[in-house]
Amino acid sequence: MDDKNSDNLIQDGDYFVRQLMIHRKRIYSFILSLVANSSDADDIMQETAVLMWKKYQETADISSYAAWGIRIAHYKVLEFRRKHRNKKIQFNSDLFESILVGAVEVNEGLDRRHEALKKCISKLKPQQKKIIELRHQKGQTVKSIAELLHLSPHNVYKLIPRIHDMLVRCIHRTLRTEGLV
Amino acid sequence: MTDHNKNDKLHLSELISDLVSGKIDAKRHEELHKILIEDPKSLEYYIDYITTWALLDECCEDHESESLQDDFYSDIWKALAENEKNANIIEMESKRSTCETLEKANIERVPRKINKVNLTVAILSTAALLFMIAYVSMFPQYTPEDVATLSDTVNVVWGNSSVNYEKGTRLYAYKEPIRFDKGYIRIGFDEGADVVIEGPAEFDISSSSQMLLSYGRLYASVPQQAIGFTVATPNSKIIDLGTEFGVLANFDDTTELHVYKGKTTLTAKRKGLVQGNAVVSEGQARRFETTLGIQDIPLRERAFVRKIYSGNNFVWRGQRTIDLADIVGGGSGFGTGSLNQGIDMLNGASKMFGKSAELVGTNKYISVRSNPYVDGIFVPDGGEGPVIITSGGHVFEDCPDTNGRFWGGTFNGAWHEAQSIKIPKHNLHLGGKVYGTGDNPSIYAHANQGITFDLLKIRNSIHGLTIDRFTANCGISETLLDYSELLKTWDYSNKEWKSIKPEDSWVDFYVLVDGKVRFSKKDISVLNGAIPISVAIYPEDRFLTLITTQGSNDPYGITNDWSLFAEPSLHLNP
Secondary structure, three states: OOOOOOOOOOOHHHHHHHHHHHHHHHHHHHHHHHHOOHHHHHHHHHHHHHHHHHHHHHOOOOOOHHHHHHHHHHHHHHHHHHHOOOOOOOOOHHHHHHHHHHHHHHHHOHHHHHHHHHHHHHOOOHHHHHHHHHHHHOOOOHHHHHHHHOOOHHHHHHHHHHHHHHHHHHHHHHHHHOOOO | OOHHHHHHHHHHHHHHHHHHHOOOOHHHHHHHHHHHHHOHHHHHHHHHHHHHHHHHHHOOOOOOOHHHHHHHHHHHHHHHHHHHHHHHHHHHHHHHHHHHHHHHOOOOOOOOOOOHHHHHHHHHHHHHHHHHHHHHHHOOOOOOOEEEEEEEEEEEEEOOOOOOOOOOOEEEOOOOOEEEEEEEEEEEEOOOOEEEEEEEEEEEEEEOOEEEEEEEEEEEEOOHHHOOOEEEEOOEEEEEOOOEEEEEEOOOOOEEEEEEEOEEEEEEEEOOEEEEEEEEEOOOEEEEEOOOEEEEEOOOOOOOOOEEEHHHOEEEOOOOEEEHHHHHOOOOOOOOOOOOEEEOOOOOOEEEOOOOOEEEOOOOOEEOOOOOOEEEEEOOOHHHOOEEOOOOOOEEOOOOOOOOEEEOOEEEOOEEEEHHHOEEEEEOEEOOEEOOOOOOOEEEOOOOEEEEEEHHHHHHHOOOOEEEEEEEEEEEOOHHHHOHHHOEEEEOOOOEEEEOOHHHOOEEEEEEEOOEEEEEEEEEOHHHOOEEEEEEOOOOOOEEEEEEEOOOOOOOOOOOOOEEEEEEEEEEEO
16 A cells, blocks of 8 residues: 555655656556557646646555556546547447556556567667667657667557567567466 | 648648647637548547547656756756745754764764665655645635435435435535445436436436446436537446437446436546447447447336425336226236226225126216225216216216216226126237237226326326327127027016127227326227227316217116226327
């Protein structure tokens, strides 16, 4: 249980933000699984953080920040889906529910996946690592990555999903090897 | 992995990559949708892929790339520097005075160490402060959103004595749970779903299309535009797919789902993990219990209150008929009336019937004020022309000539007694059934009697339900045969009792709507048994009249005319 009243805390706000930073990847991963768009997931993550802060001030005790944050994120995702029902292409309710079920299951073991991902990234070739870094950490577009690495945009466009696929399979192998799948 | 599978995976990963990047078009989105719906393995892969993408986006501080750490800390240092501009002088002064104090106290100075934990915490604190300031200034303060309305309540007792929600109160998402110990409430969600909850119950509103039922019973009616409406219980989640359904959440953490129209999905959970899924369709019901899982159970038609209306405390559990005998007994038509209660044919007053005798009618139409759904009563006698049978002035043109007498009155029940000829009080029979009970209602209408029901007022009481038919069985009680040896009639000419056979007693039965005959059977004897009545009722019909007259078997008059309308029902079309 996260202890809100730990002696190491300076202020409620500091503690809240620290917890948010610790659990952000679980909440963000959950949101992205459901909305499947980075830009929308970023927006929803921000809205979720604001609502979490607001609710944090009203809530006496939170047993699990991740679970609590995910609950609020779920609410925000549903709100998003409703608001954009006629504006954006969305998965239907059946598929959404199936994804939700799967996302919750995967989220439970996210830390192990994260560890496995780090190992898998270290096994990538330098250029593949660079593409991942530019795409995900620097937020570069396909075109700008292509310019930086002197590749054609078409090649970069094709390479990104391949690298992702390699990482997904590597993570699975790693988790299997460690008896975690 | 074969080349084919590998190619499929790569194609799938390209589709997903385009989706997440916002680059997918409608056609490819549909293709992806189809793949994910049809292939569970692809769905698993999709979730793995997206999760990996999310981890790649989020893991900047854990990533081994030095450049990433540099970026992160440079942002923090910038924030710290910004803070230093505003806070430095005061802090320096504090530190100086502290140092001076320390010097004066001659405390041994220790070499100044930079405590990494404290530094990190300080950095994070500053960053945290700026982070929150940034969020608060960039995004509007969150205000709770009102997402539903408390549309109606009937006899509700709120769980918290300081709470008194009134009709029309707006309800907010993510506020405190709402609890009530008794009664019924109706909530209209902004997305369109309508929910009736029966107490005792406790629930939370999650959004304009989602709620949590901690315990209690609810009935949800979800129109097309609100498909996706979700009810969660402590151990399950029900998602509507265009339907009407009832949910019962018990204190022992079991959940029941009954689907009356359309279909829903039921996801059963234990400790937050999914235990099972089911699609539950119209006419089906499921129960979920943590130890036993999801089980099939029989659908219960009357388990949930579906409609309420506070104007007349109307509470409807999905019954498909209105019992007119119950109405005669002072009830709503849904079982709230009293047995043996009826209407005095001489003055229209409400009356409990315990004894009966032969009486003479007033030959007038008497308005009934004691019963909201009965327009009036009369003793039919067409000897002097058409008989008025409604307050609207409708007449029964071909009303037969009668002696203007009747036995007892019109009441909710079916018993007869004739002390003068030693016939004991007993329940009447028709078609082999015993009537005048809760299970077998009837209107006892010994000839000559007529009663008119106000269909408009009945319709107004059932809020949105329509009536499309009247049915009943009519006839003379078969107990006439049981007492055949006791049957006598008074011979007025010779002033003596004469024996009479059961089959010599005849009755005419009529059903009229707005003065027009829609059913008639004349000279019915006990030997005819139960005669079915089925009369269509249209939206424009106002008055329904049931009449019994003495038959053409002179000189017996109303003798032994033990006539009844058994199971008189108005049929509803929800």
